[in-house]
Amino acid sequence: MDGVELQILWSNLIGIVSEQARALQRIAFSPIVREAGDLANGLFDENARMVAQAVTGTPGHINSLAAAARNLLAHTDMDQLKPGDVLITNDPWMSAGHFFDITVISPIFRDGRIIAYAGSTIHHSDIGGYGIGSGARDIHEEGLWIPVMKLYEEGKPNETLFSIIKRNVRTPDALMGDLGAQVSSGMIAAERLNALCDRYGLDDISTLSEEIISRSEKATRDAIAKLPAGTWHGASTFDVPGGEVIELTTAVTVDPEKGEITIDFEGSSGPSAMGINVVPAYTHAYATFAIRSTLNPDLPNNAGSLAPIKLKLPDECVVNARYPSPVNARHVVGMYVPFPILKALAQIMPDAVIAEGSGAVWTIQIQGKDASGKPFTSSMFNYSGGMGARAQKPGLSAICYPTGVSAVPVEVLEASYPIAFTCKELERGTGGEGRQPGGDGQRIGYRMRTNSRWLLNTIPSRLTRGPEGIFGGGDGAKGVFRINGEDVTDTRKREMNPDDEVFMITPGGGGYGAA
Template sequence: MSPLELEQYWTNLRSLVSERAKVMQRSAFAAVVREAGDLAYAVFDAEGNMVAQAETGTPGHVNCLEACGKFLIEKFAGNIAEGDVLITNDPWLGAGHYFDITILAPVFRNGKIIAYLGSTNHHADIGGLGMSSMAIDVHQEGLSIPPMKLVEAGEPNAVLYDIIRSNVRVPDVVVGDLAAQISSALSGGVAINEMCDRHGLDDIEELSSEIIQRSEDAMRAAIRGCPAGTWASRCEFELTADTSIHLDLRLTIDNERGEVNLDFTGSSDQLNIGVNVVENYARAYATFAVRSCLAAELPNNTGSLRPIKFSAPAGSIINCTYPAPVASRHVVGMYVPMPILDALFNAVPDRVLANGPGCPSTAVVSGLDDAGKHYNIFFTVAGGMGARRLKPGMDATNYPTGVRSTPVEMLEREAPIVFIKKELRRGSGGTGRQHGGDGQVVEFRVRSDKEWLLSAQCTALHNPPNGMDGGDPGELSRFLINGKTAVPQFQQRMSRTDTVRIETAGGAGFGAVEQQYDVKKQS
């Protein structure tokens, strides 16, 4: 394949994948997908290798989709017909909790499968206790959908649709979002066939092989360009005043193999509350952290992910075993990059950033409006991003997830919620040679006379984001109900007179104030 052909085909493939993802996002019913982009969309080759991802999406969803897509393709090998659509939300196969539903559809050409298109989207509701950490068993957290066919030879699985509708609080929203996923996958298949027609291709096998091998080779070369060695680091944080968690890491850069090994032996054991992380999700954010530091310009696919090896003991909080509760897995999972960044500072100090608050603060507000209609909305409140060596951290930016904040106007349209305040929390970022980004303040209430439920999650309430190379930590988060400090991790019953205030942590600073860095040495 000539360089010109490769560039032409690759550009076409990336464009159509991103285009279909945008269509899916704009067709979605739930604001968390439509406005915040809490999703993933990717194309796989016939062997189950993720070739290209869409430009939008979160690392947790995208890299979990890479694993889940391959599993589904292998499981249903020889049992897939044209018009089939596969589905699952198994936390240990997919993105770590029941809310994330994966859809995968084959692409046929001249009677044979040449590719698959898939997505993993966060859904508005999945039944059970909702997105809280109250469950002590995964079965309390909602509807489980094992790997199966949602559509078979073009015919929807009516029984499965009835089961889904009967188990969720907002069935029209959930089924509408499934329709967006299905239609984007099927229309994406049409687009791939049109691409093959334009270029006279029988399939995408040669293109896939070339892209994946080049991506792997380039990733290994980037790793070999770093100093070899092994470094240990530890990240400690508290979910509540009496629940402490630590993530222990030994990071090894192996120049001979061109690999990075991430060993989380020694990390905290899984808990009996719903903050446990499945291996897929922990690996997703671990590989993201390494790739974004060492080779951010490379395509994110099976090839570029292959040289990054992840391990954590079974039964640990970042490799939990069934039936551990996992609904709020993001609260712990988004801390996984923090010890990686700390360790990589020893090898590539100019490419890392100081710590932020990990997971953004989140809130799920649900209940019945005054007309008796059920509402259920989910939104994030970003903290500040940690500073970089030569640049300050960004304000109110969700690192490492990248999910956007939902406009308050959209949330107020979809539920009887009123936002009293949304503003930057000035001065909350840590000081240093480069200061950390500021967090924000969000205050809201519900205008319905009926009782409503709040499930909130806030990080950095007890442990501030750590500074890098002498930088100062960011300010702690605060969670208040009616002006008084409250515990956010559990579902709470609320009334019309209650006001909720979330103040997110600022990102940490990088370098001592008096420290100077040589700009010429920066990559």
């Protein structure tokens, strides 16, 4: 396939998955999907290899979705799939690591045979059980577990599954609306992909997908081949809810001859009793993101460009969760995975890495009854701190790195839930000093507009130690979490009074280079 033809078809594929994602966001009910973009959309070939991803979405979702498609289809009788079938699961070990993230895969048919699959993963507003916090003692306390099933069969809804889902969640209308958005986005992808085949006279996309994936893999291996051979080490230490200290250590081995990079997490903290354990697919998602974003960020993210990056995970490790470990707040550790890898890469690619940032977004979930007595359960909303400084630029302030989700505007939150914000502004001076300073965190305060007690689930991190600077740069400021003016470290789900005020300052990012 010549370069011009490939570029035209590639642009069409990106247009398809991006339209798929835009449709999902437009149709979705929950602010976390509609406003924050906590989602992933991908297009897969008939062998379940990810060919293209949408231009919006999070690394934790999109790279987990790449694994989820293979896992779902490995548990499905492919010969029994028919037009109108839609597969679903939220199995943490098959998809994105916790019950809230539901993956939907739709086979795309042409002339009676499957030519591709459209997939999406989004964070849903509620899945029953404990909620988004880290306080559950095992996975069965965390919510509804959906095995690989057909959500739709030949275009007809699986009414039994729908009934089970609706009966087990607190906000069934929002969840069913968001599921409908996922199914609709898959239908749009199928329609557009068949139109592409009609337009260019293709029977399927097998030749196109092979060309894209093989070229991407070769380009990645060629980039790795330019690096020096050897093993480099990095470590990152941070505190999580309840004051537990987690250490992630990595040995990054570069093999230029094979064109491969292997990341070994030997020496990292063991499993946690809290729900912060990370399944391998989610660890892989953020580990590959760290490599891809420094090595060749302009290269398409697909099965080919991910293939040369390998992981080794110890059996007893916080980033290799085993059943029945609780995992609902897996992002609290998972979003720190890039930092020890970047520290290792800094020794051979100093201009391509960044200093440590605030890490995991601070997630909040509120439940209760408004002033009229109507129940509410918020979908998760996030607050970010400062990003680590870069070699040639300061770190960005109040940015969700590495996850990439947007902040839901306070106006949207106040219109959706009985919440009133007392402040939301940058906390100047929290970024670490350096030749390039780290980004600043932010201060947020809020109380609830309710006459009754309400429940708060919050998951802050870095309350005792701030992000480290790099190459002599200063450390970023640690975070602050207070209720009614008093510092709080135990942030498991708690009952709150109507007039209680929550106040937070998110951490700043580390600086780059001595000032």
